[in-house]
Amino acid sequence: MTVTVRGTQLARLLGRWHALPARRRLPDYVALASAIRGLLADGRLPLGVRLPAERDLADALSVSRTTVSAAYRELRESGHLTSRRGAGSWTTLPNGHRVAGSGLWMAEDDLDLIDLSCAALGAPQEMMSAATAALADLPRYLGGAGYHPTGIGELRAAVADQYTARGLPTSPEQIMITNGVLHALDLVLRLLVPVGAPVLVESPTYPNALAALAGRRARVSTHGLDETGWDADLLLGSLRQTRPRLAYLIPEFQNPTGHLMPAPLREQLVATAQRAGTDLVIDESFVDLPLDGQPMPPAVASFDRHGRVLTIGGMSKPFWGGLRIGWVRASAPTVQRLAAARVGVDTAGPVLDQLVGVHLLAMADKVIADRRKQLANARDALLAAAAEHLPAWRITRPSGGVTLWAELDGPVSSALARAVESMGVRVAPGPRFGVDGTLERFLRLPFTQPIPELIDGVRRIAAARYDLDRTGSRPQWSEPELIA
Ligand SMILES: Cc1ncc(COP(=O)(O)O)c(C=O)c1O
DSSP states (O other), X not given: OOOBOOHHHHHHHHOSGGGOGGGGGSOHHHHHHHHHHHHHHTTSSOTTOBOOOHHHHHHHHTOOHHHHHHHHHHHHHTTSEEEETTTEEEEOOGXXXXXXXOOOOOOOOOTTSEEESOOOOOOOTTHHHHHHHHHHHTHHHHTSOOOOTTOOHHHHHHHHHHHHHTTOOOOGGGEEXXXXXXXXXXXXXXXXXXXXXXXXXXXXXXXXXXXXXXXXTOEEEEEEOBTTBOOHHHHHHHHHHHOOSEEEEOOSSOTTTOOOOOHHHHXXXXXXXXXXXXXXXXXXXXTTOBSSOXXXXXXXXXGOSSSOEEEEEESTTTTOGGGOOEEEXXXXXXXXXHHHHHHTTTOOOOHHHHHHHHHXXXXXXXXXXXXXXXXXXXXXXXXXXXXXXXXXXXXXXOSBXXXXXXXXXXXXXXXXXXXXXXXTEEEEEGGGGSSSSOOTTEEEEEOOSOHHHHXXXXXXXXXXXXXXXXXXXXXXXXXXXXXX
16 A cells, blocks of 8 residues: 655655755755655655645645646656556656665675674673583583573573563563574564565664565565654554554664654554554664663553564674574563474574573673773764764764764765775665665764774775765766665
């Protein structure tokens, strides 16, 4: 079903379109068409949504209907709008561009590179003592078969205790241990999303989640985030109108934007999802990483009265990705159904690694306090380097997580990523985080590497940006990068 954007909603997204400096030279209709194209290119206005009727938008913007009509004509001519008499006009990209959603993004091991593509820290120093203690525990398990499809009891209990301590009472039966957060997502999708079912995600979002959705052949629609985060009206409106089977959201320090969803929207989200018949998959990968000492809003699941919310989380971001420990928090019967689905995939996770997880969780207070300190310093150093070397970029300071989402001075993200690779820096360009080749004006910069590498990386990116202008190899936004 096509989502319709109301005139007032589009007007809010457009903001001060008429006050842009470049606009002084442009007729109203050209400026309006260009602002709408900008929203599409930034992924804030999804593809395939129906734009408001001309009169509705004209009223909302206080311009004449002729202006809107001419702007829509411009958009049709440039391939950004398709209209059918009686059915309305909906957003498209030129030449029918649409990128396959198989954009698996993985860092390669190359020690000479400054790798800013991977948003993950090295292991904490406590890793070795946790591993040693786990080895000492192992004999307790050796007499059994070693298969624990929902995870070993002591790790399930430790994870449940963490939720209870956050104010979300949880029993071990509600926890299923997985091989990382992505594995948790994949299992949930297997259980809940039939092939071709509609799924709502944020744009931008975590690329490997898009790959998991592509693997399930889900029909993905997007909710575009802006510099302040989620637009409550549009997000809830999308749920009401499209009634997706499932929505995958990252409310805590969203990857890549770093936004934190406010408590009131969390509550509205759960209520609206319940009415729409949508299951919410809430990815809490970054929940342990507020960096400004701020109190955290209640977990999304704390507003759930009907078993609509499945929370996924894990140890990769606060502890170490190499541990491959994640989990699902759901109702006890859902956990049993997930375990049944798992039997046809990998049966169970490694016992020794789970024991390491138990010991690391016992040291969580210390490990996470150190991580927060390290990340806050790295964030501030990266922001300072970007302000010095790339002053034309707009970057909102995230209050947590591990990434900055930079708005560039032009639609050059893919070209810049290619150029900077030859200077020994790897970055993930904006389109990696979207489903349709948009987001060319954005670049994700993680602050998980040591500070000297971050500063050196920014210097090289600035040099590559300068070269792009000199060599004139700047691509047009209308030719989105295809991601295989
Ligand atoms: C939002 C989000 N979810 C899941 C993952 C993957 O976690 P794991 O390595 O535990 O599978 C990441 C890793 O970057 C992430 O950013």
